[in-house]
Structures are given as C-alpha cells and as structure tokens.
Amino acid sequence: MTPSSGQAGIAEVLSPSQVRCFMDCQVRWWFKYRIKIPDQPTSKMALGRAIHAPLAQNFAQKIDTHEDLPSFGVVCLFREAWAMEREQVDFRDDEDPHELECCGEALVAKYMDQVAPRIEPAAVETRVEGEIAGVRLQGWVDLLDVHGCIIDIKTSARKPSGIDPEHRFQIATYAQLTPGASGEARLDTLVKTKTPNLVTQRFSVSAQDLLAVQRLYPLAQQAMRSENFMPNRLSLSCSRRNCSYWRRCERELGGEVPES
Numbered sequence: 521m522t523p524s525s526g527q528a529g530i531a532e533v534l535s536p537s538q539v540r541c542f543m544d545c546q547v548r549w550w551f552k553y554r555i556k557i558p559d560q561p562t563s564k565m566a567l568g569r570a571i572h573a574p575l576a577q578n579f580a581q582k583i584d585t586h587e588d589l590p591s592f593g594v595v596c597l598f599r600e601a602w603a604m605e606r607e608q609v610d611f612r613d614d615e616d617p618h619e620l621e622c623c624g625e626a627l628v629a630k631y632m633d634q635v636a637p638r639i640e641p642a643a644v645e646t647r648v649e650g651e652i653a654g655v656r657l658q659g660w661v662d663l664l665d666v667h668g669c670i671i672d673i674k675t676s677a678r679k680p681s682g683i684d685p686e687h688r689f690q691i692a693t694y695a696q697l698t699p700g701a702s703g704e705a706r707l708d709t710l711v712k713t714k715t716p717n718l719v720t721q722r723f724s725v726s727a728q729d730l731l732a733v734q735r736l737y738p739l740a741q742q743a744m745r746s747e748n749f750m751p752n753r754l755s756l757s758c759s760r761r762n763c764s765y766w767r768r769c770e771r772e773l774g775g776e777v778p779e780s
C-alpha cells in the first residue's frame with residue numbers, strides 16, 4: 521500500500537489504541553485510521569462496549585452519591601446498551617445473541633457484586649491529551665480512583681495469564697497524561713467463560729514501561745508516515761471473524777484470510 525499523498529497531517533495525533541492496531545496489522549490501521557473505513561463491530565466488541573457503558577454510568581453517579589446503583593438496575597442498563605449494540609453486529613451462524621446477552625448480564629452482576637463496592641471513583645471516562653516524546657496524544661481513561669489508581673475494565677474470552685504489553689503501554693501512556701494519576705494501575709478482566717469469571721491484576725508503571733512509551737510513539741509515527749504498509753496475516757486477530765476489512769484486504773493484497 522503506497523499512496524502518493526505527502527506526510528502533512530498523517531498520524532498527527534495518536535492514541536494507545538491506534539498504535540496497538542498498527543503493531544498488530546499495519547494494513548488494518550491504514551483502513552481504519554488513515555482512510556477511515558468504519559470498522560464494523562464484531563460481537564466481541566459490541567458485548568465489551570455494552571458491558572462497559574452501564575458500569576461507567578454507575579461510577580459516574582457514584583462520584584457524587586458515594587453509593588453504587590443496585591446491581592439489578594445496572595444489569596437493566598446493560599440490556600438497554602446491548603439492544604443498541606447488537607443492531608450493528610452481523611452475527612455469524614455460530615453466534616447466539618441471546619447467549620451473549622445472558623453472559624453479559626452475568627458479568628455485569630458479578631462486577632457490581634464483587635468489585636464495584638470497593639471502588640471509590642474520582643473520574644470516569646475522562647478524555648486526556650498531551651505530548652510524549654514530541655508526539656501529540658489523546659485517549660480516554662475508563663476510571664481513576666481517589667488514590668490516583670487507573671482502573672481499566674476489559675472483557676476477554678480467556679483468563680489472562682499476565683499483564684499484556686499492550687495494556688502496560690496503554691496505562692503507562694495514561695499515567696503520564698492524566699492529572700492525579702499515581703502510576704498505580706489495575707486491570708479488571710471479565711472473562712466470558714461458561715461460568716463467568718473475574719480476574720483483577722494490579723501493577724505499577726515501571727521505568728521500562730515509560731521507556732517503551734517514549735520510544736514507540738515516535739517510531740510508530742515515523743512508520744505511519746512512510747506509508748508503506750504490510751498486512752499481518754500472522755496476527756491472532758487476522759480472521760474473517762475478527763477483522764471487518766478482510767474482503768477488501770483479500771481483494772487488494774490477495775491470499776485468503778482464515779475463517780477464525
């Protein structure tokens with residue numbers, strides 16, 4: 521992929537998710553962020569957003585009330601969010617929207633019962649921006665508690681075995697851009713297994729995390745501006761199930777994108 525336009529304005533403002541996308545597959549980044557073809561949500565993305573929205577609503581009101589909403593009420597908010605999200609998903613034959621809804625309800629209830637009562641939120645869904653190593657950045661911080669700990673809530677199909685580099689990179693970025701952030705972080709992963717699970721992992725942003733952030737943003741920006749992009753058919757996300765650009769990718773670059 522070698523378009524002819526100049527570099528002005530390309531990758532002017534980056535975010536951790538843009539860099540993660542670029543590192544995973546440069547062509548996917550090109551489709552999504554450079555020529556801005558909408559990334560049609562998969563069921564996985566839709567469920568993640570539908571779980572995230574009601575939990576954020578709970579914590580936003582808790583800043584003033586210091587009380588959680590009743591679990592049942594938050595599950596109802598999830599159902600409303602899911603009803604809207606599912607409209608945009610082209611479900612595959614082996615996916616059952618009702619089953620996904622039940623899984624989402626169970627995960628939201630679990631989080632509200634087991635984790636939410638111990639969280640004292642200071643800020644929710646905060647837009648942050650700034651500059652690191654000469655690169656302008658922006659992003660959204662899920663949750664900052666009163667102790668300055670950044671809390672990120674994820675959904676996953678399997679239990680995490682450690683903190684992924686992509687999460688360390690994201691949190692290290694936000695720790696530098698968020699006023700009041702202490703450098704402590706927590707990753708709460710809601711696991712979509714048959715019996716819904718919840719894994720909480722704490723970590724501190726290290727000197728190595730900060731170094732990675734300092735080094736990778738300028739490198740990513742430089743590579744994006746070179747406008748020579750390689751598809752990554754070896755990526756774990758490279759499949760018809762997980763990449764909505766697969767048809768165009770096959771058309772322009774040949775080969776066959778695997779089913780799942």
Ligand code: SF4
Pocket residue numbers: 545546547548751752753755757758759763764765766769770777
């Ligand atoms: S189908 Fe695979 S190689 Fe093509 S854009 Fe998507 S992730 Fe990249």
